[in-house]
Amino acid sequence: MMAARTGYDVVIIGGGHNGLVNAAYLAKAGRRVLVLERRDRVGGSAVTEEVFPGFKFSVLSYVVSLLRPEIIRDLELPKHGLEILPLESTFTPTPDGDYLVRWADHDLTRRELYRHSPRDADAYDDFGKLMYHLAFAVKPILGIVPPDPTSRSPRDMLAFLRLGKHFRDLGGEQMHALYKLMTMSSADYLDEWFECEPLKATMSASGIIGTFLGPRSPGTAYVLLHHYMGEIDGAFRAWGFAKGGTGAISEAIASAARRHGAEIRTQAPVMRVIVKHGRATGVALESGEEIYARKVVSAVDPKVTFLGLLEPQELPEDFLHAIRRYKIRGSSGKVNLALDELPSFTCKPGFGPHLRGAISISPNINYLERAYDDAKYGDFSRQPYMDIVIPSLIDPGMAPPGKHVMSIFVQYAPFALKGGWNAEKREAFGDTVLDTLAQFAPNIKNIVLHRQVVTPWEMQEEYGLTEGNIFHGELALHQLFFLRPAAPWSDYRTPLKGLYQCGSGTHPGGGICGASGRLAALTMLKD
Amino acid sequence: MLKGTPFHPRTSRLCQAQNWRRWAGFLAASSYELTHEREYHAIRSSAALIDVSPLYKYLIRGSDAERYLNRLLTRNVEKCAIHQVIYGPWCDEAGKVIDDGTLQRLGEDSFRLTSGESNLRWLLDNANGLRVTVEDDSYSTAALALQGPSSRDILAAVTDLNLDELKFFRLAFSRIGGVPVTISRTGYTGDLGYEIWVQAPHALQLWDLLLEGGRPYGITPTGLLALDIARVEAGLLLIGVDYVPTTRAIVESRKSSPFELGLGWTVRLEKNFIGREYLLEEWRRGSTWAFKGIEIDWLSLEQVYGEYGLPPQLPSTAWRMSVPVYAQGRQVGYATSGCWSPTLKKYVALAHLRTPFAKQDSRVEMEITVEHQRKRAQGRVVELPFFDPERKRT
Structure with a gap:
């Protein structure tokens, strides 16, 4: 020993x-x-x-x-x-009783986008192509040890020289797009491309996950790229x-x-x-x-x-x-539910393939920015952004037969909550999540068997994440x-x-x- | 589910093969019968009825419409008379082909543009500040291609139109039964034929009237497998197969200019249009690539298969993949579509070739796979189309 x-x-x-x-x-x-x-x-x-x-x-x-x-x-x-396993679609219900789904199938996604905005249906493909290019360009950075730009060591200087050349080879269009991505907010960047609100909001949401920033905060556009990096490995399926x-x-x-x-x-x-x-x-x-x-x-x-x-x-x-x-400001919480049956969304009732992918409560940019506004001043969002999956539909082993589990990522829940987190506030936060979800899927409250609410406080205390920051x-x-x-x-x-x-x-x-x-x-x- | 076209209630009942293909997000029949052979021969010997509704269709109207389209297309739209149809590509700023299609001049300030891919965003962006409206007509207008030597007789039986006056690449407004239609003498088969454009709610009525009126002439509902052979024989490009549209090209080298696609005849360098400067430069310099036909030598096929004790095995449908083409022992290009032409009795392919090897009658070799081995069959370069019957124009 x-x-x-x-x-x-x-x-x-x-x-x-x-x-x-x-x-x-x-x-x-x-x-x-x-x-x-x-x-x-x-x-x-x-x-x-x-x-x-x-x-x-x-x-x-x-x-x-x-x-x-x-x-x-x-x-x-x-x-x-x-x-x-594949997580193929993204379903965004909207308060007007409509919805937007992006499917794994290109034609189905196109038709769905076309329903909301014919122009966005074209723009979506063009945007996807540009982001694919940029992700391809930026991706090598993920695999290298960052060189120090101020160092005069041959290793660092060589690495920066190589990076410089790599980016110069991108060409004008992509270089400029990359510059915009690094400096703009995701809302502004997506505004240059799209008009459909649930589309913009759902895409911009991937730029704010885990950060204490809103979709209109500069710098959030860059994170959009990460989504497309997964696409490069599409067949390899590093994402799912x-x-x-x-x-x-x-x-x-x-x-x-x-x-x-x-x-x-x-x-x-x-x-x-x-x-x-x-x-x-x-x-x-x-x-x-x-x-x-x-x-x-x-x-x-x-x-x-x-x-x-x-x-x-x-x-x-x-x-x-x-x-x-x-x-390292924590900004998100997690609500995990054990469900007696599947939720039914008002806009698309009953079971359907839309439940097998991500469900995003992000109807428009203002909704997300307002959710951030609450957090800025020390409250959790009264109407939070939520990224939901029902793992038991993808892997039945996650719940007893016929039952389901639901994972709800919730933003914003500031670590520095006014007055601090306690059991009462944690449950109030859980109630807010269910109340919000019930606006889109009214049966949710009746089908919850158990509920686990994880706030940034639990993330710090139980999981050792300082201030509950997931990254x-x-x-x-x-x-x-x-x-x-x-x-x-x-x-x-x-x-x-x-x-x-x-x-x-x-x-x-x-x-x-x-x-x-x-x-x-x-x-x-x-x- | 994918969408059915406005003819789907009829076509789905007729489709014995249950063999559907995707076309622009729609279901399209590959063949109606269990094999496509009879459908192919209908195109060349009687009349084929093909549902081409999935084509993208745009109505472009306004006092600036001609000026607008003239800036987009490589063709000279000013020279397009009322009721004329022109075919051509449109390019990005660098002179690379975005898409190709036909432009119908419905009136002085009114056009219909068709295309293989969606172009709405491109069309709308370029309409900025002009007195022109762009309306996506893809869903509200259905279309049937009536193609083949009997197509004129069938139309004569169902319309009052004087078809002798409807020349090649012209259109006319008419009625079939009570149904208002636009009839253009165009098609994707290289044969005598027409395309009939109709408001979607009248689609089924039109289908019934044509099938009824066409029966004495052997009208045959025809799917895309047969059409694909006909279009290869006619040397007509297929977007996404014979060339990659700029909007889909991940790397520059996948893009093509009109010259490189054998569409130099559509490029009017004397007028101003998007991509002109690069195309002028390419025209001066000469293109790197050319798009040509290849005819495979029968004797060479016999010999290659003979090595394995086999007679030549011919593809029954048109293939669409990249097949290497060689000359003087090295690769000089690639074929993108090919088929056995039942009409010409020749094995033909459409190919991108480096210019020095693209002259008429240049000797080339195309890769074929025989008994799991890669072999090369001898062939020669020919000008397109392979098949061009006089009846198409007269």
Whole structure:
């Protein structure tokens, strides 16, 4: 036992998907690796839990966004149980009793858009093509370690030279579009293309998910691109719904990591990083146990890592200053429902294929911006934006036969709620969600068997997400690429020797993507 | 479900094959009978009735309509007389083809444009500031193509129109039974034929009247498999198959100019239109690509198949895929459509060829797969169309 405690090459703090990817790559390279997870199961925010008997919830993260194809290949995740099922349509009911559905089928989507705006039906294809181009251009960035633009090292300068050339080769039209995407708000950007409100609102919603910004906030347009990055891997299906919930993704990665010899311990909360002679040498658990290793990786968010697990004197003051100012405002909540039967929407009653995809409560841009207005001043939205899926329709194993589970992502729910969160406010928030949904699907309240409400407070307290931010820090341009989490420490190294970082708080950011775990591992193997 | 056309209640009952294809978001019959053969021969020997309603149709009206269209199309719209129809492509700023179609001049300030893909946004954007309205007529107007040597006799039996006066690429307004129709002497088969344009609510009545009146002449409801063979014989381009419209092209190299598609004859460089500068430049410089016909040598086919103890195996339907074409031992182009022409008794293909290899009678080789092996069959370059009967124009 004592030998095991000192014999590790790497100890990883946090068994979320990025920590697990990191462990799998390091173990695959022959390193002795230990993952320490505070909770009783791996996955972090990508967990499936049977909160009520027979009903499985993807408690927080509910769809796979951009799981990197190279990770799926390298770790042979399908062999370890990864199965990603298509989530094909997006259904947006509107208050006037109408709706908009974007289907997987091009012709059906066209006809549906045409019904709302013949011009938008054409524009949608043109827009899709431009975004595909841009996503294709930007995507390589996801797979590289961010170079430091101020550095004079040959590696950084070469990387920037290459990037510069890459973007110059884009050509005028795409370069200008990219510039607009980086500077404009998603509402303004989409206004240049479309007139159909539910279409604009539903598309712009993907630009605000997880951020404390509204569709009219500059900089939100860029996030639209991420949606199209998934399309490039369309046939590979890096985007969709994981069979068994998002926890199944974590389990598959954990299984791959174990297969390569990594050790994973749950219910092993880390209290601090042990620093000796200016170097991280291990971790101390809350139990008092000390575990030593050559290198320590933190896969938890930057605030927890640098402000929670380390003493201030162990880090340079300017770095600490940057981490203190790092924006990590939680803005969303989650409501998970166990349902006796399927909801029925007034505009499209009964069962239909529209229930098998995403259901978006985003009827128009003003609706979203008003939802943001409430949050700006410390309230949760009275009429929130919601992104809903019914996983049991995609994977029947998520609920008992004939019953269903519903996952509702809700925005906005500010962490800094006026007066703070408590049980009463949490349930009031849950009521607001159901009241809002009932305006579109009146039977919802009668079919709820159980309800789990997760506010940013629970996300912080139970899942360790500072301020309940699902992305370990806002996905805004000022916190991306070489600025994530703070310059010049975007290459997965930290100012403390022997300590590395990965996770959504590092490049390329949030979503079930895994890139940071992989890139951190590659960096560590070079050192 | 996909949409049926306004003729769907009739066509769906007739479609024994239950073999449907998608066309612009509509259901379109591939063949009505279990095989398309008889339908093909109706096009060339009697008369075929083809539902072409899925075509995109736009009504363009207003005092600036001529000026507007003249700026969009490569053809000279000023020269298009009232009741004349012209065919041509339209291009983006760089002179690459967005789409192609026919333009009917219904009146001094009134036109109908047809196209293979949706062009509404392009048409609306370019109408900005002009006295012109663009109305998407795709759903409200249905269309039937009546194609084949007997088509004139059938129309003579059901209308009062003096068909001798309805010349090739002209149109007339008339009635069939009580149904008001526009009849244009146009089509996608390269044969004598007409297209009949009707308000959607009258569609079924028109269908019944034509089938009834056409029965003595062998009128045959015909699907897209037969049409596809006829259009290859006629050397007519199919968007999305023989060329990629600029709106769909992911990379520049997939785009084509009118010159590269054999549509140089439609380009009027003396007038101003979108893409003209690039096309003028291309015209001066010469094009890199040409679009030509290839006739495969029968003896070469016999020889290639003979190696495996087989007689030549011919495709029964037209194929549409990219097939490499070689000359002097290297690839010089690719064929995009091909078929065995039952009328010409020749294996023919439509191909994009590098200009130096595109001269009439140039020797080329086209890839064919025989017993899982890639082989090359000898052929020669010919001008399009392959099939051009006199009856088409007279």
